[in-house]
Amino acid sequence: MxxxxxxxxxxxxxxxxxxxxxxxxxxxxxxxxxxxxxxxxxxxxxxxxxxxxxxxxxxxxxxxxxxxxxxxxxxxxxxxxxxxxxxxxxxxxxxxxxxxxxxxxxxxxxxxxxxxxxxxxxxxxxLSPTVTRRLLARVALATRDVAAPAALADLTPREREVLVEVARGLSNDEIARALYLSESTVKTHVSRVLTKLDARDRAQLVVVAYEAGLVRPGWAR
Structure with missing residues (x-):
């Protein structure tokens, strides 16, 4: 319940x-x-x-x-x-x-x-494309000068890829298909990114990705 x-x-x-x-x-x-x-x-x-x-x-x-x-x-x-x-x-x-x-x-x-x-x-x-991503993309324009967290440097190349896909609003299953990984592997990567960036959840990862310039408004697959 x-x-x-x-x-x-x-x-x-x-x-x-x-x-x-x-x-x-x-x-x-x-x-x-x-x-x-x-x-x-x-x-x-x-x-x-x-x-x-x-x-x-x-x-x-x-x-x-x-x-x-x-x-x-x-x-x-x-x-x-x-x-x-x-x-x-x-x-x-x-x-x-x-x-x-x-x-x-x-x-x-x-x-x-x-x-x-x-x-x-x-x-x-x-993080649905029709609601939250649209709002975040517009807000990103106002936060584009915010310094990226130093912890981004601790991410592996694959973790950065996963972070970008999270910011684009993809689910774990969709990320797995996009990056040719298993869903369990994606979950592990997301968990590690959350820990390294000290983020509460995926929503905060989206803001970090926009502020760091890893994703820009209007970018899509």
């Missing part, structure tokens, strides 16, 4: 998400928060598998709430998905640095919302 916590200041949005998710056999909503402060408190109380976090909420916003939750060791297993709109592009890189695992837009299709919750619960980042 995947436990989900909802954080949004609009009761209608929370209600819609709850009705959709509670209809699934393997998903249950364990709580709702209307403010950032409540989101932090409920996250640490319930320790859900996935948290859908709105950006704009009264008082503490979703970005600060994400930082507080991620900073607490008790919440190491909480995967936060920021709910945003295309008008909030400036928040994307900041949210990933804060520890968000991915993004949803509020008008996302119901089936995509359920899928996103399951993907996040597995510990994967939501």
């Amino acid at each position: 995947i436990d989900v916590l909802l954080a949004d200041d609009q009761a209608l949005v929370r209600g819609g998400f709850r009705a959709l998710l509670d209809a699934e056999d393997d998903v249950r909503v364990v709580g709702e928060a209307a403010t950032g402060d409540d989101a932090v408190a409920l996250a640490l109380q319930h320790l859900p598998d996935v948290m859908l976090m709105d950006v704009r909420m009264p008082g503490t916003d979703g970005l600060e709430a994400t930082r507080r939750i991620v900073a607490d060791p008790r919440a190491a297993g909480v995967h936060i998905v920021v709910v945003t709109t295309f008008e909030l592009d400036e928040y994307v890189a900041e949210a990933i640095r804060a520890g968000a695992s991915g993004f949803l837009v509020k008008d996302t299709e119901p089936a995509d919302l359920v899928r996103a919750v399951r993907v996040a619960a597995r510990g994967d980042a939501l």
Whole structure:
């Protein structure tokens, strides 16, 4: 069972998400928060598998709430998905640095919302070409002068290749096919890259790759 916590200041949005998710056999909503402060408190109380976090909420916003939750060791297993709109592009890189695992837009299709919750619960980042990669590519233009982490030098050539494919939004299975590797080998490489770059998850790897110039907006296979 995947436990989900909802954080949004609009009761209608929370209600819609709850009705959709509670209809699934393997998903249950364990709580709702209307403010950032409540989101932090409920996250640490319930320790859900996935948290859908709105950006704009009264008082503490979703970005600060994400930082507080991620900073607490008790919440190491909480995967936060920021709910945003295309008008909030400036928040994307900041949210990933804060520890968000991915993004949803509020008008996302119901089936995509359920899928996103399951993907996040597995510990994967939501890096769909139609949503997150598009946002990250635009944000990358504003962060292109940020210095690349020195730890990049510690990556092997193959690890760099895997990092680039992660940044392009490919899943482990897709990377395996692209680089002619087994999926288990790709998982090992991704794990090592995460460790070497001290990244929480794949979403943060995307930002690193853009900032380091390994991937540029508009690049695609």
